[in-house]
Amino acid sequence: MNLSQLELLRIMQESDFNLSKAAEKMHIVQSAVSRQLQMLERELGSPLFERRGKKLLGMTPLGARIMEEVAVIHCAKKNIQTLALDFLDCNQGVLHIATTHTQAKYFLPVPIHRFKEKYPGVKIYMVQASPEQLIDQLHSRKADIAICTEKVDEDANLVVKNCYEWGHAAIMPKGHPLCEGEITLARLASYPILTYNLGFTGRSNIENAFNNVGLSIDITLAATDTDVIKTYVRWGMGVGLIASMAFEPLAETDLVIRDLSHLISRSVTKVAYLKNHYLPQYSQHFIDGLLLAAQEMQA
Amino acid sequence: MNLSQLELLRIMQESDFNLSKAAEKMHIVQSAVSRQLQMLERELGSPLFERRGKKLLGMTPLGARIMEEVAVIHCAKKNIQTLALDFLDCNQGVLHIATTHTQAKYFLPVPIHRFKEKYPGVKIYMVQASPEQLIDQLHSRKADIAICTEKVDEDANLVVKNCYEWGHAAIMPKGHPLCEGEITLARLASYPILTYNLGFTGRSNIENAFNNVGLSIDITLAATDTDVIKTYVRWGMGVGLIASMAFEPLAETDLVIRDLSHLISRSVTKVAYLKNHYLPQYSQHFIDGLLLAAQEMQA
DNA sequence: TAAGGTTACGGCGATCGTAACGATC
DNA sequence: GATCGTTACGATCGCCGTAACCTTA
Numbered sequence: 001m002n003l004s005q006l007e008l009l010r011i012m013q014e015s016d017f018n019l020s021k022a023a024e025k026m027h028i029v030q031s032a033v034s035r036q037l038q039m040l041e042r043e044l045g046s047p048l049f050e051r052r053g054k055k056l057l058g059m060t061p062l063g064a065r066i067m068e069e070v071a072v073i074h075c076a077k078k079n080i081q082t083l084a085l086d087f088l089d090c091n092q093g094v095l096h097i098a099t100t101h102t103q104a105k106y107f108l109p110v111p112i113h114r115f116k117e118k119y120p121g122v123k124i125y126m127v128q129a130s131p132e133q134l135i136d137q138l139h140s141r142k143a144d145i146a147i148c149t150e151k152v153d154e155d156a157n158l159v160v161k162n163c164y165e166w167g168h169a170a171i172m173p174k175g176h177p178l179c180e181g182e183i184t185l186a187r188l189a190s191y192p193i194l195t196y197n198l199g200f201t202g203r204s205n206i207e208n209a210f211n212n213v214g215l216s217i218d219i220t221l222a223a224t225d226t227d228v229i230k231t232y233v234r235w236g237m238g239v240g241l242i243a244s245m246a247f248e249p250l251a252e253t254d255l256v257i258r259d260l261s262h263l264i265s266r267s268v269t270k271v272a273y274l275k276n277h278y279l280p281q282y283s284q285h286f287i288d289g290l291l292l293a294a295q296e297m298q299a
Numbered sequence: 300m301n302l303s304q305l306e307l308l309r310i311m312q313e314s315d316f317n318l319s320k321a322a323e324k325m326h327i328v329q330s331a332v333s334r335q336l337q338m339l340e341r342e343l344g345s346p347l348f349e350r351r352g353k354k355l356l357g358m359t360p361l362g363a364r365i366m367e368e369v370a371v372i373h374c375a376k377k378n379i380q381t382l383a384l385d386f387l388d389c390n391q392g393v394l395h396i397a398t399t400h401t402q403a404k405y406f407l408p409v410p411i412h413r414f415k416e417k418y419p420g421v422k423i424y425m426v427q428a429s430p431e432q433l434i435d436q437l438h439s440r441k442a443d444i445a446i447c448t449e450k451v452d453e454d455a456n457l458v459v460k461n462c463y464e465w466g467h468a469a470i471m472p473k474g475h476p477l478c479e480g481e482i483t484l485a486r487l488a489s490y491p492i493l494t495y496n497l498g499f500t501g502r503s504n505i506e507n508a509f510n511n512v513g514l515s516i517d518i519t520l521a522a523t524d525t526d527v528i529k530t531y532v533r534w535g536m537g538v539g540l541i542a543s544m545a546f547e548p549l550a551e552t553d554l555v556i557r558d559l560s561h562l563i564s565r566s567v568t569k570v571a572y573l574k575n576h577y578l579p580q581y582s583q584h585f586i587d588g589l590l591l592a593a594q595e596m597q598a
Numbered sequence: 599t600a601a602g603g604t605t606a607c608g609g610c611g612a613t614c615g616t617a618a619c620g621a622t623c
Numbered sequence: 624g625a626t627c628g629t630t631a632c633g634a635t636c637g638c639c640g641t642a643a644c645c646t647t648a
Contacts, residue, residue: 001376002302019603029640034603036638044383054603054646062386069375069382069577076368076375077300083368084343087361278368318628328615333628335613353621353628 003077005040006070008033009048013067017049017056072276078141079278086280092121093280098134098143099126101225102201103269106246107164108147111286111293119282130224131199138274144283145273147290149202152272161287163269164294167261168202169244171233171252178239179256185215185263192220192238194229201226201243202267209264230255243267245297269294302376304339305369307332308347312366316348316355371575377440378577385579391420392579397433397442398425400524401500402568405545406463407446410585410592418581429523430498437573443582444572446589448501451571460586462568463593466560467501468543470532470551477538478555484514484562491519491537493528500525500542501566508563529554542566544596568593 008026012033015021023030041047048063049056059067085093099108104126112124127143131151137143138158146152152160170188172178178187189210196203203222210217220238223229226246233240234254241264247257271290273279279287307325311332314320322329340346347362348355358366384392398407403425411423426442430450436442437457445451451459469487471477477486488509495502502521509516519537522528525545532539533553540563546556570589572578578586 001379003300020601028638030602031604031641032639034605038604044379045387046383052647055648056603062382065382066379069378072375072575073372076371079368080300080343080365083361083364084345088344276371319626327613329627330616330629331614333630337629351622354623355628 001040001043003073005036006073008036009040009063009067009070010074012037012049012056013059017058019056075141075274075276079276082278082280086278089121090281091119093282094123094125095145095283095286096125096127096137096143097145097147098129098137099147100131100134100149100200101128102196102243102246103147103149104128105225105227106243107269107293107297111289114293115282115286115289118285122282130197135272138272138277141274141277144277144279145271145287147269147271149267149269150199150204152270155272157275158272159275160270160272161291163271163290164298165266165268166243166245167259167266168206168241168264169247169260170258171230171240171242171247171255172258173234173236174254174256176239176256178258183258183260183263185210185213188239188241188260188263189215189217193217193241194221194223194232194238195219195241196226196229197222197224200224202264205265205267206241300339300342302372304335305372307335308339308362308366308369309373311336311348311355312358316357318355374440374573374575378575381577381579385577388420389580390418392581393422393424394444394582394585395424395426395436395442396444396446397428397436398446399430399433399448399499400427401542401545402446402448403427404524404526405542406568406592406596410588413592414581414585414588417584421581429496434571437571437576440573440576443576443578444570444586446568446570448566448568449498449503451569454571456574457571458574459569459571460590462570462589463597464565464567465542465544466558466565467505467540467563468546468559469557470529470539470541470546470554471557472533472535473553473555475538475555477557482557482559482562484509484512487538487540487559487562488514488516492516492540493520493522493531493537494518494540495525495528496521496523499523501563504564504566505540 004026008022011022011025015025019030019033023033026033037049041049046062047060048066050058050060097108108126115122116124127137129137131148134143134146134148135151135155135158138146147163152158170178170183178191195206221229221232226242229240229242230252232238241260244257244259244261247255249257271287303325307321310321310324314324318329318332322332325332336348340348345361346359347365349357349359349362396407407425414421415423426436428436430447433442433445433447434450434454434457437445446462451457469477469482477490480486494505497503520528520531525541528539528541529551531537540559543556543558543560546554548556570586
């Protein structure tokens, strides 16, 4: 057994159990892959791949169980490499951030800008995705850290740190009836609603607030990002329910914002990373910077 | 980087950083070890070993950190091998049990005998040691499971299952004053005491019982095993405080036993194994058997 | 028949062992 | 000078790539 054979197992899984694809990713020829897998199976004494004829279809139960250990080994191996690079030059490297639209646009610009000034040698890659996808990205080590509000607490393999707390707000065009008088859930529910997609930016809290008092809302439009919501609110399609930090008073003088903190329970945006995944020092500093920026924002 | 280089790192640490010893354990010549370590260090870009001149003295901070990952990899690799063997023939293999004298003599005979009947193909090795040593044995993978009463709860890397609960008892020769009348801590404390070594078989509970009421005891003799205590009790050296299951009424008619459950808080014997360490099926069955035997004993 | 997988064979490179050398106590 | 580590060199063995072959959609 050796590391490249185990790596091969991983690649095979990522390549639909197709030898040719796996070979390409490993930069060797197909026959070499075939041989290595056979040798590994012979060494372990049992087949690891389910086959029909010669075609590989998937892992056997044994193979699947072994893949868990392979994942552990892969992670540790990567850690060793990161560790060594970090030790060589802790001001150089790559940082993969996975986050949602709201965080990328309304929270991250300041901390990322500061970080870039301090660590010009670190390349930042940002991926934007849904909360579920973010977590997948962490697990597949495509992202080093994820910043989001939802889903992240449920995973025991993640280290999760609270960043900042925020609430929702309603936005509407100037002159809309809701601009005046006390805002209630009932009044809100009487208008068409524009808000985030399921699983995004505290959408579940919005849902719950109305459900808890037996109101149902008519969601005319659901989007992953606030800008789309604003656009359609401007077109008079209804009332927008957005994260309050996603409203920029200076730029959006045609809209009115009304706070809903007393009606919809507040959310917490968190930063998360894999427990077993070694983060280079600059990444740890980046997280520190996030927490600091979050504190400043709260104050 | 490859598995044998990482294995080499482990072996080096176990060999006082002596190339010759490490080479012997790896069944290769010294020069090969030297080269492999150099190649690894070159690949990672930093020295992993602290050196004075040419002599290797220990790990650098980087090296030490990397060793943590190496341990993870080693564990996962062993798991893969165990997994494959277990799958090939789940009735064959080796089971290393680490335990204390008391458990080995008074609890384990029944479950081990039963296990041997069901799994004649499994070789059982038993190591007897102190609770601290047991845990070390688990970590160094010299033992698969540990059975003992103390220390085992403090380690987050262990899976711990409660086996059975038991209390202490006092033993004394027939005719001793303590054979008659109500037993109290004060009465006990007025005699020389013979009991277990610190860290063994609920010794701390004994300590606490007397300390809590402000009594101090004169421990004439401390031993790791009950038989030594009994021997000296027979010689009239004092009162023995032992685990009550360590008294065999039929065989020891010259001694009197008096229960102390109401005076000294009861202990729980547990079975523990490493969280990340894969146990073959027969080992899991062995643990089931332990728990069963423990239940029967309680009833 | 094209695509995927296996088998056979020749060549290259990684790693080993022998052995001589250097350093350190 | 004995022990320990490094360096040099030749030999071996493992692994790759080419290519022919088998199997199935």
